[in-house]
């Protein structure tokens with residue numbers, strides 16, 4: 460049996476007034492996902508345990524069968540792993556976004572969590588400046604992709620309180636600056652970076668081109684290295700992961716999954732969708748399991764871009780799911796698990812903790828499912844209803860009840 464997990468990040472949504480109280484997923488043309496829904500076990504899964512921030516890290520751990528309540532130590536340590544950064548026992552990693560701060564009614568506000576979706580190349584220049592001026596024996600800055608970078612504080616404190624920048628869009632930052640342990644140092648770093656970056660030639664060029672400047676860093680998502688049992692040891696399967704997002708790759712690396720590089724995978728709506736499907740199929744010739752993550756649906760949700768979200772959903776359906784459905788039969792019996800990690804409703808422009816619609820399709824055992832793949836899967840009695848999302852993987856892999864779940 461070959462196992463494939465498809466995760467369109469943030470795809471599920473809430474009813475939208477402009478769509479006649481339907482969701483983007485209901486409105487989008489998704490023949491491939493609907494085909495799966497009609498033949499698969501459908502239901503809802505609570506990927507984010509109560510009391511956790513609804514992030515892709517927590518949700519991805521759940522989906523892969525690891526209980527965030529026992530193994531989650533923060534988002535940045537997972538991203539560090541994907542960047543090949545080994546964290547020592549005393550290291551605290553922080554996500555370091557390049558953001559756009561702007562004056563709104565006299566207050567400095569979070570205008571964009573992504574620094575105008577800055578390119579990786581421009582971002583690397585900015586991060587180099589930040590590291591030269593603010594790095595040193597205790598602090599190191601590492602460039603990642605686009606706006607997503609990392610800071611490691613050797614011997615850093617535990618008990619910082621930080622806020623994800625995408626949760627405070629257009630709000631004054633004053634009430635959301637780092638607090639708790641390390642507060643003064645962290646606030647100083649953000650303020651100093653704003654001085655350095657506002658005057659940077661990369662930003663002067665961006666502004667001349669009418670683009671938003673990436674004029675500050677924003678530190679959040681801190682944590683120490685986690686301890687996670689390797690996937691192969693837990694489930695006895697050889698697996699791989701496809702994603703453009705450091706966070707997801709970092710989880711894969713921690714679990715010992717093979718990192719499958721897809722040329723042109725950007726983590727944005729211009730990503731190489733077909734490549735993800737083709738590389739997944741190719742990997743499955745050798746591996747038993749592959750986890751395919753697509754970020755574009757989440758990005759459209761964060762941008763509050765209704766049209767963009769619908770078209771990202773349609774791209775995912777036609778260019779990833781449909782291609783897989785065409786290619787999988789030649790690999791023999793297979794099972795597909797399809798679910799977003801969490802919802803990113805366009806109206807909220809951030810993640811929420813609601814359960815997500817999920818389906819499991821088994822090529823050798825089709826069942827009577829639902830007419831379409833959308834949020835209606837969340838309603839009523841459904842065969843697949845998981846309140847503890849980390850139990851889903853064992854169910855998907857059909858392990859005896861309770862086995863392999865810790």
Ligand SMILES: [Zn+2]
Pocket residue numbers: 469757758761803810
């Ligand atoms: Zn997101």
